[in-house]
Amino acid sequence: MSTQTYLIDTNVIIYLEDNRTVEPAFSALTNLAAKHKVDIFVHEAARDDIGRDSNLERRRISLSKLSKFQKLSKVRGITPTDLEAAFGRLARPNDVVDATLLHALLIGAADFLVTQDRGLHDRARRHSAEIGRRVLYVADAVQLLRTTFEPVEAPVRFVEEVQAHSIPLADTIFDSLREDYDGFDSWWRDKCVKHRRPCWIVEDDGIAGLLVRKDETSADTDATQKLNKILKICTFKVRPEKRGVKIGELLLKKAFWFAQRNKYDLIYITTYEGQTSLIDLLEYFGFKHTHTKPDTERIYEKRFSSSSSGSSEVASAFEWHRLNYPRFILTPDTTAFGIPIKESYHDVLYPDLRQQPQLDLFDRQGRGNGPRRPGNTIRKVYLCRAPSNLGRPGSLLFFYKGKSQSPPSQAMSALGILEDVKLAYSTRDLLQMTGGRSVYSEQDLENWQASSSSPVKVINYTLAAYIEPIIDLKQLKSMQIIGGHPPQSIYQISSEKLGILLERIDLGFTP
Known part of the structure; x- marks a missing residue:
């Protein structure tokens, strides 16, 4: 079998070194790649992009972070016009770099591209589903390496429903939440424990994933769509070292199926711009950004209805299904x-x-x-x-x-x-x-x-x-x-x- 090759977006390296919650995944990526002799490259075009930084000290630091990776050379003769024809409008120099990275995938110079940039993920999916599947978040790349080279029969884990008061505040699932949100412990005790809010958990050496839910009505909700029966996802968290095994997707599936079975009109969640992989997952399955609060917290909403109807705004029945998951539509030519x-x-x-x-x-x-x-x-x-x-x-x-x-x-x-x-x-x-x-x-x-x-x-x-x-x-x-x-x-x-x-x-x- 040919050795895998991974192309790393420079934003990944800089972002990961500045964000402690995903450092374990990045360390695992480089360690697994070295262990199994998998090549990791940084594209020459990305180095050029950093070279345009007018801040000389920041440029020096950024370039030093790239020096430990192999360089993937640019394709001779390829122009921004060529890239724009393949990957859509390139309004900024950084867009040209993004398209250059995708072009490397398209011609087979690399097997996978690793990036935390949601816009790059979206551009890849717009080009084709196949290219979209080869653009990975860091945690997904780590899991792919483990699955490919270190196959083990993972124990089947259950999604279990518990009440908030049964989860001790000392559990490590809360560590990063506590760091990110001032007053988290008080909020958990006052809003979740006191009201015995229902939670879904996935256990794996402790709690690996947590989703806290709350029933709301049109009279008492932060959602912009004031519907009758609303499901709020209050907390949605996967432990950093457990990312990449699709626990977030599993918990989201649980929420979707629960909302459908119990005839909710709307499901929504609040998050922040920096939670890129979560936002990408939400938008992939039809959540829409409807409002930003003064503290920059974003509201994402997904509407349910009792029946399904087609739409001319999507390219195919599958696209309709993806955006309205788990609903699907039947047309006269459905096979x-x-x-x-x-x-x-x-x-x-x-x-x-x-x-x-x-x-x-x-x-x-x-x-x-x-x-x-x-x-x-x-x-x-x-x-x-x-x-x-x-x-x-x-x-x-x-x-x-x-x-x-x-x-x-x-x-x-x-x-x-x-x-x-x-x-x-x-x-x-x-x-x-x-x-x-x-x-x-x-x-x-x-x-x-x-x-x-x-x-x-x-x-x-x-x-x-x-x-x-x-x-x-x-x-x-x-x-x-x-x-x-x-x-x-x-x-x-x-x-x-x-x-x-x-x-x-x-x-x-x-x-």
Whole structure:
């Protein structure tokens, strides 16, 4: 397998060295890269950008921070006009640098670009979904390196609901919150502990992720949209050393699904401009910046409705779904497919559904009153060699788990929305195409033996819902979704059968 190469945005280095909460991730990035002989580069154009700084002392310091990295040379003859044609309007010299970095990805000079710049992430996604997936935040790059080179079977963690008073203030999850917000301890005691606010937590050697929620109404809310039933995310925190394993995405999925099931009209959160990765995640899933308070705190809101309707303002049904997640829309030309999946892959993609020993289903303090679902991400990737092209972005994907040792077995269990399908002709292609959301180790990817004569299909999609209760083989046959024998390859589901399937699933909204 070809060695991975990572291109580092200069803003990453300067930002990370000035922000102590993400230093562990940056240290892990450089340590893992050195350990596994992964090359890290700084682009020559970025050095030129720093060279324009009129402050000589600051310029000297900034350049000294770059000297320990290898330099990636500029492409000879490439002009700003060429870059603008590929990556959109370049109004400032820094925009030209950003486009130059993306161009390095486009031509294969680097596998991934690491940056904390939300604008650069957004520009990459506007160019193409594939380039967007190869632009990573620092924590995501660390997790990709660990997944690729240090595969371990991570224990399945549960999202657990607790009350605020049950979390001790000494827990390390509060350390950075206490540093960032004056009077945090008093606020926690007066607003959260006293009112026993409900929280979702993810535990991993202590609390790795925390989301505190609060019910509000139009008469008592900071949201700009004064709707009837409002869910406020009061605190949303992932411990710095636990970033990169998608805990934030997991907690956000929990909030989305909770809001949908309980028919909230609006969900909102407040944050500050410096929380770039959080803001990027919020905006990706449809939150809009609606107001900035005098202290620069920003309000981000996402509206829910009881039904879904299309919009001409988005490029595809998938884009509508992304912005309105977990909702999706049906159009007259919506296509649907059944995807058979083996137990081993099902367990990797949907650990939420994997049956655990009894001791894992109930915590030892006895707080649990039933099975709690472990975490996984919203954005997923599935590999196969099935001949189907799966239709256009926005197609519905129904995953059918084949005969298995543990339940569910021979049943339709999950519903996804197609983002795109690509063909990988080499292991390096697989690395690049799955990198932003990979659950595959280096050996996993090599075992596919992708080649020009035997490419691997890379299916990117989002998990829209679990099918509850599952639809087993007997029911699928009675509904004529499946014929005499369980399917062995991807197959299309007719519009008529799609309607029958969707009527059987309680989505919490009408598509």
